[in-house]
Amino acid sequence: MEDEILKVEHLNKFYDNWQALHDINFSLKKGEVLTLLGPSGSGKSTLLRTLNGLEDYKDGTIYFQENKIDPTPKNWQLLRQKIGMVFQSYELFPNLTVIENVLLAPVKVQKRNENEVRKEVEDLLARVGLSYYLNAYPRELSGGQKQRVAIVRALAMKPEVMLLDEITASLDPEMVRGIEEIVEKLSKQDHMTMIIVTHQMNFAERIADEVLFLENGKILEDTPGAEFFKKPQTKRAKEFLESMDF
Amino acid sequence: MVHSGINVLFEGSNFARLMAGLWTSIWIAAISLVIGLALGTIFGILRTLPNKFVRFILRLYLEFFRIVPTIVLLYLVYYILPRTFHVNWPATWMAVLAFALWVAAEFSDIVRGAIESVPKSQRESGLALGLSKIQLFRYVLLPQAVKLELPATINLATRVIKTTSLLMVISIMEVINVGQQIIEANNQQYPTGVFWVYGLIFIFYFVLDYPLSAWAKKLTKER
Numbered sequence: 001m002e003d004e005i006l007k008v009e010h011l012n013k014f015y016d017n018w019q020a021l022h023d024i025n026f027s028l029k030k031g032e033v034l035t036l037l038g039p040s041g042s043g044k045s046t047l048l049r050t051l052n053g054l055e056d057y058k059d060g061t062i063y064f065q066e067n068k069i070d071p072t073p074k075n076w077q078l079l080r081q082k083i084g085m086v087f088q089s090y091e092l093f094p095n096l097t098v099i100e101n102v103l104l105a106p107v108k109v110q111k112r113n114e115n116e117v118r119k120e121v122e123d124l125l126a127r128v129g130l131s132y133y134l135n136a137y138p139r140e141l142s143g144g145q146k147q148r149v150a151i152v153r154a155l156a157m158k159p160e161v162m163l164l165d166e167i168t169a170s171l172d173p174e175m176v177r178g179i180e181e182i183v184e185k186l187s188k189q190d191h192m193t194m195i196i197v198t199h200q201m202n203f204a205e206r207i208a209d210e211v212l213f214l215e216n217g218k219i220l221e222d223t224p225g226a227e228f229f230k231k232p233q234t235k236r237a238k239e240f241l242e243s244m245d246f
Numbered sequence: 247m248v249h250s251g252i253n254v255l256f257e258g259s260n261f262a263r264l265m266a267g268l269w270t271s272i273w274i275a276a277i278s279l280v281i282g283l284a285l286g287t288i289f290g291i292l293r294t295l296p297n298k299f300v301r302f303i304l305r306l307y308l309e310f311f312r313i314v315p316t317i318v319l320l321y322l323v324y325y326i327l328p329r330t331f332h333v334n335w336p337a338t339w340m341a342v343l344a345f346a347l348w349v350a351a352e353f354s355d356i357v358r359g360a361i362e363s364v365p366k367s368q369r370e371s372g373l374a375l376g377l378s379k380i381q382l383f384r385y386v387l388l389p390q391a392v393k394l395e396l397p398a399t400i401n402l403a404t405r406v407i408k409t410t411s412l413l414m415v416i417s418i419m420e421v422i423n424v425g426q427q428i429i430e431a432n433n434q435q436y437p438t439g440v441f442w443v444y445g446l447i448f449i450f451y452f453v454l455d456y457p458l459s460a461w462a463k464k465l466t467k468e469r
Contacts, residue, residue, distance in 0.1 A: 054370050080376040091371035095389040104385060105375035157376065 003030040004066065005160060005193055006051070011060030013043075013050055013217075020046045022218040024060065028161070028210075031191040035198065035208035035225065039240060043217035044197040048163045051195065052076075052085045065160070081110060084154030088166040090146040092138040092153070098125070099134040102153045110157065117156065124152045128182055144175030151182060162186070164196045168203075176200065183207065201246040205229040213237045251438030255446060260428050264443075267424030268450050270338070271410040274420070278342050279403055282349025289350060290357020291383060304354060311351035317412050319344045324416040337418050341410075349406060356398045360391035397469070400462035404455045411451075421447055 006028040013021035021043050028034050036044040049055045051062065053076030062069045064079060092101050099121065106117040125131055128148040138146055147167055154162060164183065168176040180203045186192040187207055198204050204211070208225030213234070221234050229246070232238045255261050293304050311319070323344040327333055335343075364387050372386040414423035425443045432439050 052374055054373065077373075077376055077378060080374055085374040087367065087371060087374075089367060091367050093368065093371070093386055093390075095393070096385075105377065108381055108385065109376040109378075153375070 004028070005030045005064070006195075007063040007066075008051075009061045009063075011047075011050065011057055011062065013046060013055060013057045020217050021050070021057070022216075024219060026210075026212055026219070026222060028193060028195065030160075030193055032193055032209045033187050033207050033225075034195045034210045034212060035204045036195065036212050036214060037198075037201075037204060037228075037237075037240070038214035038220075042214040044214055045165050046217070047214070048085070048165050048195060048197055052080060052083055052163055054085075081105075081157055082160045083163060084157055084159035084161070085163040086147070086150050086154050086165065086167050088169045090138070090143070090150045090170075092146055092149055094138050097135050097137055098130065098141070098149050101138070101149060102156050105153070106156050121152065121156045124155055125149075128152060142175065143171045144178055147171065147175075147179050148182065151179075151186075155186075160193060162192055162194045164194060164198075166197050166199065168198065168200060176203075180206075199244070201229070201241065201244045205246075213240070251436050251442045254428065254432045254436040254439035254442055257432060257436075260432075263424050263428065264421060264446060264450075267419055267421035270418065271407070271413070271420040272454070274338060274341050274345065274413065274418070275403075275407045275410050278345030278349055279406055281342070281346035282406075283353055283399070285346065285350035286353025287357055287388075289354035290361065291388075293354060293358040294361045308351045308355055311348050316344075316348060316409050317415060319348060320412060320416050337416050341413050341416060341418055345406060345409070349402065352402055353399065356395045356402065357391060360395035360398075361387050363394050364390045394469075397462040397465040400458050400465070404458045404462075407454050407458075408451065421450060 004027050008024055008026050011021055011024040012019065024047060026034070036047060038044055046055060050057050053071065053073075056071065062071075064082070069075060069079065092098075093104070096104065099118070102121045102125070103114065103117055106112045106121070107114045122131070122134070125134065128151065130145060130148055130152070133141060133145065133149075138149070141149065147170075151167070167183075168179050171179065180200065183194070183196070183203075184207055187194060196204070196207065205225065208228070211221070211223050211225050211228040212219050213221035213223070213228070213232070213236075215236060221228070221232065221237050223233055227233075228237070229241070232241060255264070289304050289307070292300050295301070314322075320341065323340045324337060327340070327343075328335075361383075368386055368390065369382065372382040377385065410420055411422045413420045414426070417423075425447050429440045429443050436442075
């Protein structure tokens with residue numbers, strides 16, 4: 001398919017003898033938002049980390065822009081410039097200021113002109129309300145501000161796909177909404193392709209084009225977002241939504 | 247007239263000789279630290295890499311320098327090395343060699359520990375941005391490790407400065423050796439000279455080491 005950006009076929013992931021992911025299959029089109037839902041320990045974050053090369057996999061195939069990924073460290077290093085990732089606990093570098101955190105990868109990894117990138121990232125930081133914090137260190141920021149910087153840091157690489165791993169899970173409820181709005185804008189205005197792991201069902205319903213429901217490392221359901229929240233196909237997904245007061 | 251013992255310090259060129267001895271101690275300690283810290287950083291990084299053989303060799307190297315007393319190291323480099331390998335360096339450079347290798351061994355363990363103390367998630371965050379392993383060390387792990395390792399590094403520096411007092415065993419004219427010569431030469435004229443000479447040497451070492459020790463303590467508290 002022409003606009004297919006990511007495709008996973010028969011992916012299996014083991015930790016020693018324990019199988020964390022069982023025969024995972026799905027595909028993602030450009031501009032689409034795929035949401036991974038499921039109880040804790042169902043393999044959502046493991047799947048996301050595998051798509052960024054932070055976890056190796058035993059067998060199966062991942063295609064990026066129709067090219068089969070040869071999962072060597074060197075290839076993953078190149079691919080990570082196109083597959084951005086944002087973590088639950090922000091993981092900004094505490095020894096660098098906000099602007100240094102954001103400039104690091106575009107300038108040092110992508111070897112882009114620092115002045116040009118600086119202009120771009122200052123605009124991005126302004127979009128998320130952080131213009132006054134360019135020279136602040138992460139320790140001087142709130143959780144919500146740190147997560148905004150982390151999102152901008154990933155966006156500064158101009159990725160084709162963004163992987164968001166429970167990015168609101170460490171935040172106070174009032175900060176959650178701000179981050180969700182940023183991600184929704186990224187989807188609606190910028191048509192950013194994203195895979196999102198979240199426990200915020202209302203947010204997932206608003207943003208998901210497609211939902212993968214996982215349990216024990218298996219995909220139990222692969223359903224369009226609009227359908228999943230109204231009429232889940234499996235009993236287990238229905239129970240899960242009820243347990244989340246949805 | 248009863249001589250005051252303190253005058254031994256100012257008899258002839260005694261004070262200047264003591265200062266020259268102190269300077270010898272300082273520069274040997276300083277050069278050993280510069281070389282040892284640089285080597286130790288490289289060894290410490292290598293000890294965090296997955297290559298088991300390299301890690302084993304560097305671990306052996308560390309254990310050797312930990313187990314063998316410094317005075318034995320000095321004898322080894324001063325008496326054994328020149329005969330075995332026909333190295334004919336001045337004693338001061340032999341001392342620098344022994345001290346630098348010792349510092350490198352100790353510092354490699356400090357660096358390894360500090361790098362491994364940086365949370366794994368920071369390493370993953372760097373990798374997720376596409377940083378290479380070298381870039382990861384250069385921009386993420388080492389700057390964070392330096393902060394973690396600073397108190398231990400300062401403590402190592404104070405130990406090196408103190409241990410220069412052993413250099414007299416290989417005939418280096420460092421401050422203790424000079425002091426001993428002054429005491430022996432002036433023993434009859436200044437019977438209490440030993441108190442003043444070693445008193446001054448105590449002050450020298452205290453002035454050098456105490457600020458470093460206090461700094462290390464402050465950094466540890468801040469952490």
